[in-house]
């Protein structure tokens with residue numbers, strides 16, 4: 001399923017209407033009917049029966065016109081329906097004027113809301129609200145009467161079904177204007193809009209239901225939409241990953257690759273422990289866990305299934321004393337390298353990373369996480385060494401901000417474009433972590449993940465992901481496959497783990513590994 005911007009949606013609508021010849025009124029009819037169905041389904045679930053009394057808040061554009069169609073279908077289904085116009089319907093044009101006339105001819109009761117000066121809306125007379133104020137044509141913060149209606153609707157406590165986007169949402173980024181509708185359900189027409197799948201927008205949208213309205217599916221591909229929901233179908237159809245694939249009988253541990261996890265130092269040995277265990281649960285045949293020599297003794301036996309390897313560390317117990325050449329030598333014969341969790345920082349770490357990257361087989365796939373990303377951020381010229389190699393970078397927003405040279409809010413404001421920009425400019429696969437993790441490929445495709453939960457906001461959850469992605473790389477997955485499949489699996493495991501806990505807040509990173 002593709003995810004679109006407002007502009008992409010306008011281009012798709014235009015192609016459907018002008019190039020293919022589907023009348024706009026047909027699309028609108030399908031949209032309004034779908035909204036009425038979803039509205040009744042929502043309240044049937046919540047109250048044990050469909051809400052009987054609906055108030056449709058209608059703006060002056062096509063989103064409002066969709067709302068008028070929905071009002072008509074709700075009426076036909078036996079509901080009482082009122083309309084509150086946010087603008088004088090006498091000024092409506094095009095399809096909105098057509099729908100206004102149909103609603104009037106049917107005798108649907110309507111008021112033109114004039115703000116605090118005009119007649120009040122008696123919200124208690126209704127059981128539910130349809131938000132048809134603003135859709136993909138919205139610009140900036142809702143103004144005047146639109147803003148007043150949004151505030152009152154939110155304050156009413158009634159369940160709100162938003163058409164296409166909650167009014168007040170920036171549909172391209174997921175940022176919220178003030179005010180913004182807080183919907184229980186958003187019925188996205190034809191495609192999910194980007195703002196519905198990134199926070200805080202995803203929170204304002206409630207449950208997002210995508211409904212077909214008669215737009216041919218191939219149009220999104222034709223106009224070049226390159227953002228996708230990361231689900232089982234996308235994994236199979238776009239990324240060539242079968243999540244349910246079983247192992248062939250005639251295989252052995254050598255079939256499934258050998259991952260080298262270079263992670264952990266004295267104060268952060270647990271990071272390496274989690275990555276190594278996650279790599280094993282991720283299914284690779286062999287895991288070698290490389291640590292500074294002094295850590296071998298205390299860590300020996302902690303992950304019995306992995307081979308632990310001590311690199312000479314000048315007796316420091318951290319990576320500052322480890323020669324990059326010793327680590328690159330250890331990668332010989334391995335199928336993937338994970339570098340970063342619990343690595344630490346030290347004077348001269350930039351030169352260290354540069355030398356390490358220069359010494360690695362260019363064909364060796366690598367995962368860079370945590371401090372290896374912070375080192376990279378301090379020496380942007382080293383990122384050129386990544387170009388063209390099979391690399392997956394897994395920053396959280398703080399690491400991403402350092403890498404890209406922006407502040408965290410600049411990254412979070414448009415996570416999809418921030419990830420895409422970095423991945424294409426540096427020719428790497430980039431995983432921007434956090435709620436609704438974004439995976440961007442060097443070609444500019446972006447996958448938005450929906451698995452995972454806030455219980456995973458716990459130390460070490462990222463180390464688990466790095467080990468898992470490394471494990472998938474070692475098994476021969478491409479960087480794009482390993483990153484996307486790894487992110488999806490990691491979130492799904494987090495969901496299973498959270499379901500097995502009395503509260504999601506008690507989830508720890510090790511639980512995610514056990515649920516893999």
Ligand SMILES: NC(=O)C1=CN([C@@H]2O[C@H](COP(=O)(O)OP(=O)(O)OC[C@H]3O[C@@H](n4cnc5c(N)ncnc54)[C@H](OP(=O)(O)O)[C@@H]3O)[C@@H](O)[C@H]2O)[C@@H](O)CC1
Pocket residue numbers: 013017024027028031059060061062063064066133134135136137138139140141142143144146163164165189213
């Ligand atoms: N195209 C199609 O065929 C199909 C489209 N579909 C539907 O159409 C929706 C897009 O419709 P749209 O393009 O008419 O824009 P829409 O979101 O209704 O709002 C624009 C109006 O609001 C106003 N306005 C803007 N910002 C504002 C603000 N901050 N505060 C206050 N007012 C503001 C602006 O007025 P202006 O400022 O320009 O005078 C303009 O008149 C889409 O989401 C889907 O629901 C489906 O039916 C399928 C077929």
Ligand SMILES: Nc1ncnc2c1ncn2[C@@H]1O[C@H](COP(=O)(O)OP(=O)(O)O)[C@@H](O)[C@H]1O
Pocket residue numbers: 396433434435436437451452453454455456457458459460461462463464465490491
């Ligand atoms: N609210 C959330 N919803 C879904 N996933 C989350 C949430 N919070 C954190 N995660 C996931 O948990 C992991 C945390 O990684 P990171 O921030 O690197 O933690 P750490 O450095 O402690 O290991 C990431 O994969 C992230 O996407």
Ligand SMILES: [K+]
Pocket residue numbers: 063131132133134135162163164165166167
């Ligand atoms: K809306």
